[in-house]
Amino acid sequence: MNTTYFKATLREITYSWGKFISIVLIILLGSLLYVGIRATGPDLDNSAARYFNQHNLGDLTVTSTLGLTGKDLRLIKNAPHVATAEANHMVVTKKSQDEVVSVSSFSQSTKLNRLKLVSGHLPRSRDQIVLDSKAKQRGYKLGQAYRVPKTAGLRQQTYKIVGFVNSPLFVSSTDRGTTNLGSGEIDYFAYLPKQAFNQSTYGSIAVKFNNTAGLAAGTDKYNERVQSDQAQLEKRLKQRPEQRQKEIVQPQLATINSKLNQLDKQTSQLSQVPAAYQTTQMKTAANKLKAGRQQLVSAKTKLLKTPTAVYMYGDRTTNVGYQDYFDESKSIAAIAVIFPGFFLFIAVLITFTTISRMIEKNRREIGLMRALGYTKGVISMKYVIYSLLAGILGSLIGGVAGMLTLPKFIFSMLSNNNLTHYVGVIPWGYLVEALVAGLIATLGSAAVVLIINLREKPMDLMRERAPKAGKRILLERIKPLWRRLSFNQKVSYRNLFRYKGRMIMTIVGIAGCTGLMLAGFGIRNSVNDLLPDQFSQVQHYQGIVTLSAANKRIHDKNISAQKQALVKSVTVSPTKGTKRNATVTMISPKSNTNFDKYVTLTNPHTNRKEHLTNDGVIITEKLATDMNAKKGSHLSVKVGNKLVKVKVSGITKNYAGHYLYLTPKYYEQAANANYQPTSRLIKIKDGNATARHDTNQRLFKQAGVLNVSYPRYAGGSLTTGGLSSVVLIFIALSGALGLVVLYNLTNVNISERMRELSTVKVLGFYDNEVTAYVARENVILTILGIIFGWFIGIVLHHFIMIKAQTGAILFPLTIHYPSYIWSAILTIVFSLIVGVITHYKLKNIDMMDSLAAQE
Structure with a gap:
């Protein structure tokens, strides 16, 4: 008998493929978006962490306004928790009117901030140079001679380009930092061997701590650890600002004082010569000595005003584009908390309704099985298996599909950075959450309805529930309006208010999908309005x-x-x-x-x-x-x-x-x-x-x-997170969910009212009239759902755009009226598609079977 009952379960699925597949699709879409979007943030972080680990990006960079010395390097290397530290030379030079380049030192033994070779090879002699891959945009090629103006700190002016590289210090593919030369912005960077520099001091010292290896980049734990290590390093270098000033001032001061002493001696000797014996040459020499002494005194005064060195500590957030990348990741993660969650909530709600209605429809069968002696457990197995299959299939297929597609797609759309290798991780937590949500929607709804129904006596279960008593609705009390309605219109309005639960559920389902689509269109509006609003409302120069x-x-x-x-x-x-x-x-x-x-x-x-x-x-x-x-x-x-x-x-x-x-x-x-x-x-x-x-x-x-x-026309370099790609995903999946939800709700509506619709057909209604009989209610519910959906969309949009603010961007909270129209049109189109499917389904209603006695 158990085998027979299991076959009956399979028949339940095969006889209603449309309903079963629609349940699976709803759960699948909800799980796909939930897992896919929520996994994007961690995957972006993991891809960055892998990139930084491969190139051994330093945790901290130390710089000083008066340069750094070997003593600074030794103190840093011996500081607590410092694993390694490397000193680098650097000069910034203006190569042409519109070209500022930052040139740093490079060594084959470099351990920190290792360069990523794009083409060519790294320098092997001091006359070879590698350029930022961004420099290709200016027409530079391998083998080309590269000339810089005569610059203090560099031994020569001409080099050979042997490679193009990316640096982990520059996550952004466009921004290269600031300087006090030219326009104030560095256009690209370059690297030379250390032998090419003739500087006595270092421009920076890169530091790697030994207690940050197990912490993911960009996380609060990592940032807190680096801040703690930095505080200890600052204490160790606390005396260095004054010491560094003395190291510069005292040798020069000693030299100046020595020269002043010599001048004073020469002046004293000249002053001992009587005026009558002084020649023109002696007077000229005296004047020169006086002028020289004034220059030395002036230089001494200026030297004594040399400010104390300022030691600056820059963690990874000072690296160009680093923080923006993690801001993008965090903005998507923030969006993932609300949008996919709401999406999944709508899917769960509709699925819960569908499963519970299906069991309610089978009350007579459940009562018959109880009367035949089947236990409650055996009877429940049919619906448990049905629910489990739908929930597990939808959750797993959707979750795995979301995990494999959405994060990688969004990563590929983040084109404003140098991270090109995607590294994904299996989001077990989100997969489990999606699976639990899917089972709550399917198995949970089946359990609730079964518990309620199985408490009743078999005889009561085999009887149809008494239909709800008809009640006067509000419109009937407005007699001038009620009298002007046709018979069909009156029936539709009465049916709507007679089944309030079904009405509310349909409105909520449609409103949720419309709201999701409006939020997607609104995000696009905010992204597109960013630059126009900036240069119309704020900045008026070009x-x-x-x-x-x-x-x-x-x-x-x-x-x-x-x-x-x-x-x-x-x-x-x-x-x-x-x-x-x-x-x-x-x-x-x-x-x-x-x-x-x-x-x-x-x-x-x-x-x-x-x-x-x-x-x-x-x-x-x-x-x-x-x-x-x-x-x-x-x-x-x-x-x-x-x-x-x-x-x-x-x-x-x-x-x-x-x-x-x-x-x-x-x-x-x-x-x-x-x-x-x-x-x-x-x-x-x-x-x-x-x-x-x-x-x-x-x-x-x-x-x-x-x-x-021209800032007005340079907006293309501004990043807007991965929102452009996320918008496409939101709109597409929201539309798909809307179509499936409308189909499912309409399908449940028809299955519940089969006898009513058959009666209408028996009374002589044509097929088009029967379709209109159902469609009229759907039109009203769709309109109400769209209106409520707009309010949901506004709230979602505002929440998402506030959470999505990244880097230097603050999105305008605007939704243009075409977005309202498009979200409504798409909902109406989906409703029409479902209406066409419904029409053919209603044409095939078997009137005799539907009107057969239920007693």
């Missing part, structure tokens, strides 16, 4: 011209307006708390007059205008968030080789990039330097690529023009 001197003037027929300003790329970090650093563009206009025509400073919370004052700086909203800063906070700003402290006087709205605005007076006060507005913010009449190129050519012919850049 370009920046860098000059050699503040008093230089520029003119061009394509420039409609210009404003003098000091523009520098600086590094900002909090004075306390997190060690996060950010590359920031500092802008100080020569005057506040008409500055709002170039930059609109608006408080993001009050929408009131912010004004520059001599009390502090105004920073952009995302920078304030990253630095945990507010009005009155203090920040550390590295301007060139100088570290200064500034006060935040205001926060302004901004979408792309980090910016810091201040007055000339506050700049001089904070930086202790003369204000030199060597830049011009320009507005141009024609912004197309050809016009910009021609403008550049004309400007570079003018004396003093060092660089021309």
Whole structure:
């Protein structure tokens, strides 16, 4: 009998393939998105960790404003938890007007920050050089001669290009850091053997700790461990700033004092000669000695003002693109908490409804089996097997498919970094969670309904449940409106309110799918609006011209307006708390007059205008968030080789990039330097690529023009996380889920009302009229689901975009009206597709079997 009953279970599946497959598909889609998106963050982190381990990226980089020596290297190597430390030479040189290159030393024995060879080979002699793979964009090729201007620190000017490389110090494929040369940005890097340098000091020392090996890069545990090790290293080097100053000052001071003593002796000897015996030559010599002495005194005074060295400690977050990559990973992980979870919730809800309705429909069969003597356990096995098969198949297939496809697809879309090798891990936890959710939806719903039904007596089970009593609905009380409705319309409205549970479930299912699609379209709107909003609401200039001197003037027929300003790329970090650093563009206009025509400073919370004052700086909203800063906070700003402290006087709205605005007076006060507005913010009449190129050519012919850049048209380099690819996934899978959900709910609706629909057919309704009889209710429920879905989509979109803010990007929280229309149209299209399928199903209803007596 058990074998027979098992066959009956298989027949239940084969006789209703559509229902079984739809349940499997719903669970599959939910599991696919849940596991796929949630596994993406860990997979991105794992891929980065593997890359950094392969190239042995250092945990910390130590630099100093007065350079580093062998003594610094020895102290660092002997510090607690230091596994290894390597010193490197570095120079930054301006190769041409628009080309700034950072040149670092390289050794075959290098253990830390090992280069990744893209083509060619690494340098084997001091006249060979390897370039950043980004330099290929400038036309450099293997075997080509590479010439740099005469630069202090390099032994020669001409080298042979023997290779192109990537460096783990530069995760970004576009950004190469900042400098005080040219436009303030480094265009690419290069590496030479150590023998090619003639520097007496080192530019940096890379450090690797011995207690971070087992910790994944980018995690809180790793960051906390590095901060702890860094604190111990700082204590060990605590005396070095003053010592380093003395190491530089005292030898030079001794030399100057020695020369002064010699001059004083010579002057004394000359002064002993009576005036009457002094010749013209002696007087000339005396004047020269006096001038020389003044120069030495001046040099001594300047030397004595040499500031104490500042030792700076940069963890991996200071590496260009490193933090942005992990921000992207964290943003996707944050999205994965809500979007796939909500997606899976809708799938579970609909599946629960479908399974419970299927068991309710088989009440008579369950009662008959009970009357024949079958135990509750045997009777339950049919539905347990059915539910288990659906739940396990959907969860496992969907989870494995999501694990194998979505993370790798999203990784391939993150094109703005040098990490090209994807390394995935099996997300056992998420697979188990998806499996549990699938079994709750299927097995759980079967268990709940079986427990309720099996408590009843067999005789009660074999009887049909009494239909719900008809009640007057609200519309009936509005008599003028009710009288104008047709008979079919009245029946539809009564049916809707008669089965409130079915109505609510259908609305929730449709609303969930519509909301998911709207959120996907909204994400696309926010991503696409980023740059237009930045340059329409915030920045109104198109370009920046860098000059050699503040008093230089520029003119061009394509420039409609210009404003003098000091523009520098600086590094900002909090004075306390997190060690996060950010590359920031500092802008100080020569005057506040008409500055709002170039930059609109608006408080993001009050929408009131912010004004520059001599009390502090105004920073952009995302920078304030990253630095945990507010009005009155203090920040550390590295301007060139100088570290200064500034006060935040205001926060302004901004979408792309980090910016810091201040007055000339506050700049001089904070930086202790003369204000030199060597830049011009320009507005141009024609912004197309050809016009910009021609403008550049004309400007570079003018004396003093060092660089021309166009932030307005350089937005392609801004990263938006993996959101573009995630959007496609959201929309596609949400649409697929919507189609399956509508089919499933409609299928359940028809199966429950088979006798009712058969009766309608017997009464003479044509096939089209029977379809309309059901479709009318579906149309109403679809419209209500779309409206509620819009509200769900708005909430989802806002939550996702706030969580998705990465690096220097703050997305505008906007959803355009076409997104509402498209989400509604897709839902309606899916409803129409299901309507067509339903029509053919209704045509094939066997009226005699459906009207057969149930007693």
